Each structure stands twice: as C-alpha cells, then as structure tokens.
Amino acid sequence: xxxxxxxxxxxxxxxxxxxxxxxxxxxxxxxxxxxxxxxxxxxxxxxxxxxxxxxxxxxxxxxxxxxxxxxxxxxxxxxxxxxxxxxxxxxxxxxxxxxxxxxxxxxxxxxxxxxxxxxxxxxxxxxxxxxxxxxxxxxxxxxxxxxxxxxxxxxxxxxxxxx
Amino acid sequence: xxxxxxxxxxxxxxxxxxxxxxxxxxxxxxxxxxxxxxxxxxxxxxxxxxxxxxxxxxxxxxxxxxxxxxxxxxxxxxxxxxxxxxxxxxxxxxxxxxxxxxxxxxxxxxxxxxxxxxxxxxxxxxxxxxxxxxxxxxxxxxxxxxxxxxxxxxxxxxxxxxxxxxxxxxxxxxxxxxxxxxxxxxxxxxxxxxxxxxxxxxxxxxxxxxx
Numbered sequence: 016x017x018x019x020x021x022x023x024x025x026x027x028x029x030x031x032x033x034x035x036x037x038x039x040x041x042x043x044x045x046x047x048x049x050x051x052x053x054x055x056x057x058x059x060x061x062x063x064x065x066x067x068x069x070x071x072x073x074x075x076x077x078x079x080x081x082x083x084x085x086x087x088x089x090x091x092x093x094x095x096x097x098x099x100x101x102x103x104x105x106x107x108x109x110x111x112x113x114x115x116x117x118x119x120x121x122x123x124x125x126x127x128x129x130x131x132x133x134x135x136x137x138x139x140x141x142x143x144x145x146x147x148x149x150x151x152x153x154x155x156x157x158x159x160x161x162x163x164x165x166x167x168x169x170x171x172x173x174x175x176x177x178x
Numbered sequence: 179x180x181x182x183x184x185x186x187x188x189x190x191x192x193x194x195x196x197x198x199x200x201x202x203x204x205x206x207x208x209x210x211x212x213x214x215x216x217x218x219x220x221x222x223x224x225x226x227x228x229x230x231x232x233x234x235x236x237x238x239x240x241x242x243x244x245x246x247x248x249x250x251x252x253x254x255x256x257x258x259x260x261x262x263x264x265x266x267x268x269x270x271x272x273x274x275x276x277x278x279x280x281x282x283x284x285x286x287x288x289x290x291x292x293x294x295x296x297x298x299x300x301x302x303x304x305x306x307x308x309x310x311x312x313x314x315x316x317x318x319x320x321x322x323x324x325x326x327x328x329x330x331x332x333x334x335x336x337x338x339x340x341x342x343x344x345x346x347x348x349x350x351x352x353x354x355x356x357x358x359x360x361x362x363x364x365x366x367x368x369x370x371x372x373x374x375x376x377x378x379x380x381x382x383x384x385x386x387x388x389x
Contacts, residue, residue: 016332018183018200018325020383025195027386028320029188035350036305037271037319038240039341040297041369106254109278124279127257 064101065144066129068151071099073119088118098130106131180205187265187315198265200321204249204272208262211269212245219302223310238307239344240299248274248297258296261325263318271300271318275326282338283359284373292338292373293330298322319347323354327379337379342369354382 020028074084074095081099085092090111097105107130116123129144157165181202186195201208220241227237252258257278263271273295280294304313326339342362343351348370352358355378362371374382 016181016183016202018185018321018328020185020321020324021387023386023388024324024383025186025188025317025386028324029316031353031385032306032316032320032350034306035319035353036240036300036307036313036346037323037350038299038344038347039295040240040243040299040344041342109256127278 061148062129062140062144063131065147066126066131067098067101068148069126069129070095070115072151074099084118088114090114185263185321187263187270187317187321189315190312191314196265196315198263198270198315198318198321200325201262201264202259202325204245204260204262208264208269208272209246209249212272215268216241216245216301223302223305223307227309238302238305239346240305241302243297243299245272245297245299259329261322263321265315265318269301270304270315271298271322273298273322273326275329277329277333277335280340282340282373283371284338284357284375287336287338287375290338291333291335292340293326293333293335295323295326295339295341298341319350320354324383327374327383330379336376337383338374338376339379340371340373343372344369348372355379 074081077084079087081095082092084090085095094105094107094111098107109127112127112130113123116126125140128140183200185198185200187198188194189196220238224237224241249260252260252274257276259275259277261273261275262269274297276294276296277291280292282288282290282292298319300318301314303311304315304318306313323339327337330337330339341351341356343356343358348358351372351374354374356372356374359371359373361368
C-alpha cells in the first residue's frame with residue numbers, strides 16, 4: 016500500500032495549513048467520558064454478554080436449534096456455539112455479524128458494536144445492554160439436574176474443609 | 179507488517195521540504211515516541227500556561243488522547259487502520275481511521291460508506307500556537323488527511339471522508355473543501371461534524387497541480 020502526493024502538492028498544502036493546527040477527535044474536557052467507558056472495561060464485557068444473550072434468545076424465540084440457525088444463516092455451528100457460550104477469546108468476523116444481522120433483520124453496525132468488533136460509543140446503548148441482560152435472565156424453575164448441581168456448588172462454597 | 183511511503187514535511191526553520199515517512203499501521207516505536215516525547219512536551223506547555231493563569235477553555239485542545247489505548251483497541255479489528263508520519267526519527271503525527279461504522283451525511287451521498295477519522299493529532303512541537311515557539315514541521319496533518327482520502331478511494335468509498343473537528347482546525351478543514359454540518363449533539367463536546375465530497379477530495383489530492 017503506497018501513498019503518493021505530487022511534488023507540487025506539498026507547497027500548496029503547506030499554504031493551506033498555514034496558521035492552523037490540524038486535529039480531529041473530542042476535546043480534552045470530555046476525557047472524563049473516555050474514562051467512563053474505557054476499552055476492555057465492564058462496558059465492553061457487558062456488550063459482549065448482551066450480544067451472546069441476544070443471539071441465544073433470538074434463536075430460541077424462532078424455535079431453532081443451533082444447527083438449524085447455522086444452516087439457515089450460513090454460519091458455522093462452531094461460531095454460534097462460541098458466541099452463545101460467551102467465549103470472549105473468540106471474535107466473530109464481520110461476515111458472521113452481517114449474516115446474523117441479515118437473518119434477524121437488525122442493524123449490522125449496531126450488532127458489530129455489541130459483538131466487540133467496534134467500540135460501543137453511546138452510553139444509551141450501554142444502558143440498554145444492561146437492561147437487556149437483566150430483564151432476559153431466566154426466571155424458569157430449575158430442572159432437577161440444575162437444582163442438584165446448584166446444591167452441590169452451594170455445599171462446596173459453604174464448606175470450611177479446604178481439602 | 180508496517181508499510182512505509184516516502185513523503186515530505188515542510189521544515190519551518192529552513193523553509194524547505196525534508197524527507198519523511200508515512201507509516202501504516204502504527205508501531206510500538208511511534209507509541210514510545212508518544213509516551214516519551216509527546217507527553218512530556220505537552221505537559222510542559224500545559225504547565226506553562228497553567229502557571230500563567232490561562233483558563234481551561236484556552237488550554238490546548240489536543241494532547242490528552244491516550245494513543246497506546248486508542249491503538250490497542252483496534253489491534254484485532256479489520257474495520258480500523260492507524261497511520262503515523264515520522265521525520266528525523268521522531269513521530270510527527272498520528273491518526274486512527276474507522277472504515278466501517280460511519281456513513282455519509284451529505285444529501286447526495288447519504289448513508290453511503292466513508293472513511294471516518296476517529297482521531298488525528300500532530301506532535302506538540304508542530305502545533306501552531308502564538309503562545310509558543312513556531313512549529314517545527316508543517317504538513318503532517320495534511321499528509322494524514324491525504325492518506326485518509328486515498329484509503330477511501332482504495333475502498334471504493336470514492337474519497338469520502340468524515341470527522342468531528344476540533345475548534346482550532348475548523349477553518350483548515352473548510353479550506354481543504356470540507357462541508358461543515360455544525361455542532362453535532364450526538365458527539366462528545368458537540369464538535370462540528372465535517373465531511374468532504376468526492377469532488378473536493380480529488381481537488382485536495384491535486385492541490386498545486388496545474389491542469
């Protein structure tokens with residue numbers, strides 16, 4: 016990738032710059048917002064959780080198995096498994112996001128932000144992600160197997176015996 | 179792997195063009211320059227102004243972005259690119275581009291893809307500020323903008339570039355041919371959103387070239 020500027024361009028561009036200092040981005044006094052939503056923060060993790068939950072709930076809402084969804088949206092089964100199981104070391108490709116967005120008729124850019132491909136820029140989206148996670152958490156009674164597993168975990172956590 | 183293009187900067191002291199490099203992506207070397215050269219130089223200027231009682235509203239408008247984080251954020255993203263201009267073994271300007279999430283706001287090309295300049299900054303010794311010494315080099319910002327336009331062309335976005343301008347740079351972007359959409363309430367600080375059309379982007383890249 017090579018960038019070319021004609022020889023005559025330099026003097027003309029220098030005249031344009033003249034008394035200006037080029038710059039783009041937000042002002043120093045808005046740095047506090049950056050501190051509120053830094054990369055890799057709870058904000059980013061929250062958006063990824065919301066993304067995983069959105070995919071899983073949308074699939075179940077359509078009565079689709081993971082394999083069904085993979086077939087219909089032309090995505091690898093493994094990709095959906097990693098998304099739904101909140102494997103944060105896995106970053107979906109733009110193509111995967113685009114196919115999922117198309118399948119459910121949602122905005123691909125917004126979905127990409129939630130998936131961690133682009134930064135969530137809006138505090139409103141972050142707040143919405145938190146609400147989504149909180150309100151979609153299951154309130155179904157536990158199955159016998161889940162109840163048994165939970166009791167075992169509870170016992171482990173309340174036991175003082177470190178062996 | 180970082181790619182380098184030979185370019186020139188205007189050295190103010192000698193009023194001549196000096197050899198420089200346009201690099202993409204930014205490397206650890208440029209981050210080190212930001213950490214060890216840009217930050218102390220910025221702090222020195224801000225401290226000097228503070229000691230003179232200059233109010234916050236008149237402090238430099240750049241010098242606060244954490245470039246190490248800004249570049250780390252986009253490390254594994256194919257949707258973003260980073261650029262640096264180096265000269266005399268020092269980083270003279272830095273830029274981060276977003277190729278995916280923003281769209282044109284100009285009526286005739288509304289919602290079409292463009293390259294969005296997330297951040298563009300020149301080294302503190304290249305700032306034009308009458309309260310300090312004259313800038314060392316000019317053109318780092320112009321070269322970075324030119325690179326953004328060329329990336330837009332390479333991606334079939336036809337040279338369209340958008341950005342939120344710092345107040346200090348609005349008049350420069352106007353002169354470069356950008357359309358000013360005014361203060362953008364959806365953006366931090368209500369900075370003006372500005373965008374350049376295909377035609378004006380071509381004109382910018384052909385500055386000084388007689389037809």
